[in-house]
Amino acid sequence: MWRPDIIKQLEAIVGKDSVLTEKEDLATYAYDGTTTWSHRPDVVVLPVTTLQISSILKLANEKRIPVTPRGSGTNISGGSIPICGGIVLCTTKMNRVLEINRANLTATVEPGVVLQDLNNLLAKENLFYPPDPQSFLSCTVGGTVAENSGGPLCIKYGVTKQYVLGMEVVLPDGYIIKIGGSTVKNRTGYDLLHLFTGSEGTLGIVTKITLRLIPKPAAKRTIFAIFDDMTAAGAVVSKILANGIVPAKIEFVDNFVIRRIEEKMQIGLPVDANTMLLIDVDGSLAAVESEAKQILDLLNEGGAKIARLAKDDAESMMYWKARSAGFAAIYSAARTVIAEDVTVPRDRLSDFIKKLDEISKKSGFEIVLIGHAGDGNIHPSVFTDSREKEDLERLDQTLTEIFEAALELGGTLSGEHGIGLEKKRLLAKALDPRAIDIMRNIKGILDPNNIMNPNKIWENS
Amino acid sequence: MWRPDIIKQLEAIVGKDSVLTEKEDLATYAYDGTTTWSHRPDVVVLPVTTLQISSILKLANEKRIPVTPRGSGTNISGGSIPICGGIVLCTTKMNRVLEINRANLTATVEPGVVLQDLNNLLAKENLFYPPDPQSFLSCTVGGTVAENSGGPLCIKYGVTKQYVLGMEVVLPDGYIIKIGGSTVKNRTGYDLLHLFTGSEGTLGIVTKITLRLIPKPAAKRTIFAIFDDMTAAGAVVSKILANGIVPAKIEFVDNFVIRRIEEKMQIGLPVDANTMLLIDVDGSLAAVESEAKQILDLLNEGGAKIARLAKDDAESMMYWKARSAGFAAIYSAARTVIAEDVTVPRDRLSDFIKKLDEISKKSGFEIVLIGHAGDGNIHPSVFTDSREKEDLERLDQTLTEIFEAALELGGTLSGEHGIGLEKKRLLAKALDPRAIDIMRNIKGILDPNNIMNPNKIWENS
Numbered sequence: 001m002w003r004p005d006i007i008k009q010l011e012a013i014v015g016k017d018s019v020l021t022e023k024e025d026l027a028t029y030a031y032d033g034t035t036t037w038s039h040r041p042d043v044v045v046l047p048v049t050t051l052q053i054s055s056i057l058k059l060a061n062e063k064r065i066p067v068t069p070r071g072s073g074t075n076i077s078g079g080s081i082p083i084c085g086g087i088v089l090c091t092t093k094m095n096r097v098l099e100i101n102r103a104n105l106t107a108t109v110e111p112g113v114v115l116q117d118l119n120n121l122l123a124k125e126n127l128f129y130p131p132d133p134q135s136f137l138s139c140t141v142g143g144t145v146a147e148n149s150g151g152p153l154c155i156k157y158g159v160t161k162q163y164v165l166g167m168e169v170v171l172p173d174g175y176i177i178k179i180g181g182s183t184v185k186n187r188t189g190y191d192l193l194h195l196f197t198g199s200e201g202t203l204g205i206v207t208k209i210t211l212r213l214i215p216k217p218a219a220k221r222t223i224f225a226i227f228d229d230m231t232a233a234g235a236v237v238s239k240i241l242a243n244g245i246v247p248a249k250i251e252f253v254d255n256f257v258i259r260r261i262e263e264k265m266q267i268g269l270p271v272d273a274n275t276m277l278l279i280d281v282d283g284s285l286a287a288v289e290s291e292a293k294q295i296l297d298l299l300n301e302g303g304a305k306i307a308r309l310a311k312d313d314a315e316s317m318m319y320w321k322a323r324s325a326g327f328a329a330i331y332s333a334a335r336t337v338i339a340e341d342v343t344v345p346r347d348r349l350s351d352f353i354k355k356l357d358e359i360s361k362k363s364g365f366e367i368v369l370i371g372h373a374g375d376g377n378i379h380p381s382v383f384t385d386s387r388e389k390e391d392l393e394r395l396d397q398t399l400t401e402i403f404e405a406a407l408e409l410g411g412t413l414s415g416e417h418g419i420g421l422e423k424k425r426l427l428a429k430a431l432d433p434r435a436i437d438i439m440r441n442i443k444g445i446l447d448p449n450n451i452m453n454p455n456k457i458w459e460n461s
Numbered sequence: 462m463w464r465p466d467i468i469k470q471l472e473a474i475v476g477k478d479s480v481l482t483e484k485e486d487l488a489t490y491a492y493d494g495t496t497t498w499s500h501r502p503d504v505v506v507l508p509v510t511t512l513q514i515s516s517i518l519k520l521a522n523e524k525r526i527p528v529t530p531r532g533s534g535t536n537i538s539g540g541s542i543p544i545c546g547g548i549v550l551c552t553t554k555m556n557r558v559l560e561i562n563r564a565n566l567t568a569t570v571e572p573g574v575v576l577q578d579l580n581n582l583l584a585k586e587n588l589f590y591p592p593d594p595q596s597f598l599s600c601t602v603g604g605t606v607a608e609n610s611g612g613p614l615c616i617k618y619g620v621t622k623q624y625v626l627g628m629e630v631v632l633p634d635g636y637i638i639k640i641g642g643s644t645v646k647n648r649t650g651y652d653l654l655h656l657f658t659g660s661e662g663t664l665g666i667v668t669k670i671t672l673r674l675i676p677k678p679a680a681k682r683t684i685f686a687i688f689d690d691m692t693a694a695g696a697v698v699s700k701i702l703a704n705g706i707v708p709a710k711i712e713f714v715d716n717f718v719i720r721r722i723e724e725k726m727q728i729g730l731p732v733d734a735n736t737m738l739l740i741d742v743d744g745s746l747a748a749v750e751s752e753a754k755q756i757l758d759l760l761n762e763g764g765a766k767i768a769r770l771a772k773d774d775a776e777s778m779m780y781w782k783a784r785s786a787g788f789a790a791i792y793s794a795a796r797t798v799i800a801e802d803v804t805v806p807r808d809r810l811s812d813f814i815k816k817l818d819e820i821s822k823k824s825g826f827e828i829v830l831i832g833h834a835g836d837g838n839i840h841p842s843v844f845t846d847s848r849e850k851e852d853l854e855r856l857d858q859t860l861t862e863i864f865e866a867a868l869e870l871g872g873t874l875s876g877e878h879g880i881g882l883e884k885k886r887l888l889a890k891a892l893d894p895r896a897i898d899i900m901r902n903i904k905g906i907l908d909p910n911n912i913m914n915p916n917k918i919w920e921n922s
Contacts, residue, residue, distance in 0.1 A: 103699060103808030126703070150646055159646060162623055177893050182806045184836045185611055185620060185876035187659060188891050189918055190900045194655035198648060218705040238564060242587070244676040245745065284706065284755070287748030345643045347564030375645045415646035430649050432638050439651045441906040445899060457650055
């Protein structure tokens with residue numbers, strides 16, 4: 001057994017049942033949603049209070065033991081993999097919704113609340129929390145804050161950091177700090193809230209989160225369209241925006257995914273079609289009716305082969321299930337699938353798609369596209385087989401080419417998924433060295449002993 | 462003349478005409494929009510390029526000379542007052558709009574661009590940049606970024622930081638760094654963009670800014686309402702939001718301001734009315750027609766004495782002029798007006814208004830209210846006379862009571878205006894000492910010689 005003295009102290013803090021040391025248990029905390037990495041922790045603790053977390057971090061800080069925070073482990077950049085061993089601190093038992101305040105339009109939750117559980121509670125109150133990563137059925141709110149998660153609704157509603165108003169954080173030395181509050185405007189000193197949001201668990205552990213909510217839109221309609229030509233589909237998306245309409249979602253899938261969806265669901269998609277668009281509009285009833293009509297007109301004028309308004313919620317749900325099936329289809333299409341997250345400026349999307357096609361042809365790897373058409377974040381997924389060493393070497397090279405292509409077009413390494421382990425070798429290509437220097441110094445202020453999720457984001461960290 | 466050697470070097474960098482040292486010139490840079498502070502700089506420089514700014518900061522850093530950055534000086538928390546003397550670095554000559562990218566929905570500008578000049582250019586392109594501080598006619602975009610400015614449109618559209626995608630910054634040692642980019646999603650390391658946004662010129666000088674734009678809403682309507690009772694007005698605001706309608710603006714003025722507006726404009730306001738609400742809805746034509754109708758119904762049901770839909774743009778503009786006249790009226794109503802910026806959670810607004818009434822009665826100072834009803838940011842303005850020493854002492858005490866009341870209700874020292882000089886004595890009441898410690902350490906990383914806008918935000922800084 002790993003360091004029995006430490007185990008004993010952890011058991012004294014959280015209780016015997018909340019400390020896992022069996023090989024079988026440790027194995028399940030060795031990985032997250034990321035394809036190519038895993039590493040076993042030495043121990044897993046499941047605290048239920050802020051004070052317990054404070055005690056755990058005090059102990060870890062004193063003994064210089066790495067601590068990797070984790071929610072449901074749906075991270076897909078390796079952020080919740082305990083790459084240095086040590087403690088995995090799992091927040092899933094801290095899953096209380098502490099307050100839903102209708103009058104202030106806020107919710108305060110513990111980090112382990114599953115996003116969809118929160119969504120279900122809010123729906124009953126006619127409230128709405130927009131950030132919607134694909135993992136919403138199982139990811140924790142704490143994880144979405146650590147990763148600053150996005151999702152399809154971001155085009156209209158923005159990402160997680162636009163909804164975080166306040167938090168309680170346990171710093172790496174165990175100090176419990178409150179930052180932000182519950183007002184929608186707050187201008188007191190530097191923005192620590194946004195420093196912690198998206199810091200990938202490297203600066204502390206968020207133990208309470210106050211989120212800004214919005215009233216649930218009264219109505220929603222879904223529009224489904226098929227194009228023979230990706231460029232034409234892209235042009236319509238631009239036209240919709242240019243007409244002053246900001247849809248709630250504009251999702252985009254390519255021919256490969258259309259074929260896979262039809263194979264699985266038989267909903268009558270033309271399997272030779274090049275591109276499918278799935279668009280949601282929401283707002284007041286009059287607004288969605290009018291906007292849906294305008295979008296249908298623009299789709300038809302823009303050369304859509306099919307452009308259809310879902311007649312009711314059931315049909316709308318069928319289309320969105322098809323979209324989700326698309327993702328599942330991608331992951332089952334090859335032994336190893338690398339779901340990439342590079343993002344380019346909206347006006348460079350067609351250039352980027354052309355470049356991806358070239359890279360695919362040159363490398364021989366299939367690259368399929370599914371993602372958010374309105375914000376240049378189209379998640380190119382590369383198919384390979386992680387058992388083949390040669391494949392993996394070529395894969396690294398191919399991914400580097402994809403990143404470089406995105407950066408050349410003014411894009412970014414990651415739109416939503418974060419750096420974690422997956423992209424740290426590339427960070428220096430994307431950022432000014434001084435920016436990395438500033439970030440590392442900030443890390444040094446908050447975590448001088450480098451115990452919080454070490455060896456993430458930067459090389460040699 | 463102050464340090465002729467430095468003056469000579471500054472002249473070599475920016476040219477003789479762009480260095481001001483005459484007493485008369487220095488006097489005009491001794492103050493900003495803040496009521497109770499002023500301090501003369503030793504020299505004013507007006508650079509036109511990033512490289513010039515880099516050279517100026519290198520020199521200042523080497524010689525340990527304070528540098529206070531400034532745009533139009535509309536700041537109302539003292540942020541652009543050169544309280545330690547030294548150099549005022551004024552960015553107003555760097556006023557080029559470098560790019561408006563319709564396809565990517567972004568604009569890249571220099572810091573000295575006046576916000577309304579940008580707005581006018583964008584309107585021609587059917588684009589929209591929402592942040593709208595009251596100073597929009599003269600404030601610079603750089604200033605709004607330094608202060609993370611808000612305004613009436615924030616209830617629907619959010620504050621400045623939600624629109625800043627990328628920036629070029631000259632760090633205090635002269636290093637020129639690019640952070641962020643031109644994508645709407647970006648997850649590469651810690652969020653330095655939001656660290657600089659709202660840092661009040663204490664971390665560096667922003668020399669280029671890439672802003673996210675949105676398509677201009679196709680239609681807009683203005684609704685005007687009068688209530689006999691502030692609580693009833695507040696209840697209707699909550700009801701509007703609960704019905705899933707998020708208006709573009711919900712502004713609120715009290716009886717004092719109604720009287721002053723009517724005195725100046727004679728538009729038929731009932732001068733005995735307690736509260737006026739001014740509401741804008743925007744979006745597609747169908748949406749605004751439907752939402753305006755719903756809001757009118759809610760206003761009437763909720764006891765509005767008058768609830769009127771502006772029939773056209775001219776009438777809408779008249780109402781918004783009345784709102785602006787209200788602000789002018791406040792400033793001309795007393796020798797000294799302290800426009801406060803404390804903000805409370807939305808659900809505590811009526812408690813806060815009651816408390817302000819008590820404080821006003823106790824202190825004898827008139828306190829009037831005008832501001833943003835939807836987000837708890839109602840700008841209580843305190844009337845006094847800065848020539849009366851006794852008044853000023855009581856004023857300090859009264860302001861402290863207002864801050865403490867807001868903090869007790871879960872509010873914040875500042876919703877929009879920042880800390881600057883005005884509120885630094887109170888920061889320790891609002892933040893955890895460790896939070897201040899972290900902020901000061903971050904300042905230390907970026908500005909170890911403390912030359913950038915020193916003596917702001919924190920005491921003894």
